[in-house]
Amino acid sequence: MEVAFNALPFLMEGLWVTVKVTAIVVAISLVVGVVMGVVLTYGSAWVRWPIRLYTDFIRGIPVLVLIFFAYYGLPAIGLNLDNFTAAVTALTAFKIAHVIETTRGAIQSIHQGQTEAGKAIGLPFWDRMIYIIFPQAVRRFLPPWINTVADAAKGSALVSLIGVVDLMLAMQKVIGRTFEPMPIYLLGAVIYFLINYSLSLSSRRLEKQFSYSLEK
Amino acid sequence: MSDPLVKISGLTKAFGDVEVLKGIDLEINTGQVVSLIGPSGSGKTTLLRCINYLVEYDDGSVLIDGQEIAHKDTGNGTRQPRSERELSAIRAQVGMVFQLFYLYPHLSAIENVTLGLTKVRKLPKAQAQSMAEAWLERVGLSDKMNNMPSELSGGQQQRVGIARAVAMEPKVLLLDEITSALDPELVGEVLAVVQSLAKEGMTMIVVTHEMTFARDVGNRVVFMDEGRVVADGLPSEVLDNPENERLRTFLSRLNPHLALEK
16 A cells, blocks of 8 residues: 555646546537537538538547547648647547537427427527526536546546556556556546546536426 | 508418418407417417417518518518517517416526516516516416426416516417316416406407307407418307308317207
């Protein structure tokens, strides 16, 4: 256990990278994914099909392939990304596809009558979105989206494979020096668990906050 | 004679291959309460929903107080679709109450009413609040203002639906089978509200299956069948002395004993 304790500062540096990767991926994919999800739901066929193509294509590829492609493939077309940028780009592209789908599903789960009731009192499109559709859709959006966030936190471990020293690679480096895999992996597992457990706790709190029926 | 408040001309609508409206002409004047009746599939609900453009009609026109709802004249004879803002502004002058209420479930009863007042009519919050309170009181819900829709009975929800629509002070109110989703014992409380609005001169177009209601509240009955207006007149003319064969059949199905008397 002492090994793990001594390695802690180094592992914390790795953890910080993991948190950074996750935070950037989650933030960008949320904004871009929600906007594109709204477009996919309400846009004309001309803007819908490229988005449809994108989501179907991206979700059909293992995220590791995307990461390798961003790092080893893009230089072929003159785009040289450092490993951190390549990793974040690939993970973000992957998550955007999921957020688009989650957004579309959440919006479409709201009964058409809600839109009609909004139109009938004279609310234009974006007002209907902001005051009627989004406040209801957010309840359906949150649970799958929190899963996506947890996935992003765990999936970020893949960036270690192109040399980004995140928590995962930091652990492997320590093991390489100490030949003590058991305590290090145990500690790593506990850290990953704590991240995801706190995520699922906050998700439950968020869902309660956004509920509006009797149980409030 | 002033121009009609609602003027429908040559209106057609097809869903795929099915022609639902086959050329409707109808003029409704201020203060009229029109009961729109007809067998299911006759197109009456589609017609009602064309009036505020929830259904996008194919041909013809709907004028609300002289303004075409879906298009505007460009001056050179062609017409151009209205922008979202213009369309919304005209819709705000047409109230609608829905069969399944469609209250906003995330907002309390009073917030359901104030939303349109503050966001569409841009009234100050305090004024919207007091207007909404007045309307909810008027429909008998002064003790339920802060309840969520899920805490209200069907009849109460529908009365909020009515308050939400009339608080906008529309020129005309569209009622789409507003009692058919209610338990029988709750129908009366909703119809009483509509009756009192009629007495005050609110212009209404009412799609209904309640023949007694059509007779008592409506001062005009329009009977539709297979996408056309078949009969149009005073309730006594249309309902008591039906000249049209289809109308007679329709009425006798609703009221078998009347058919026997004939």
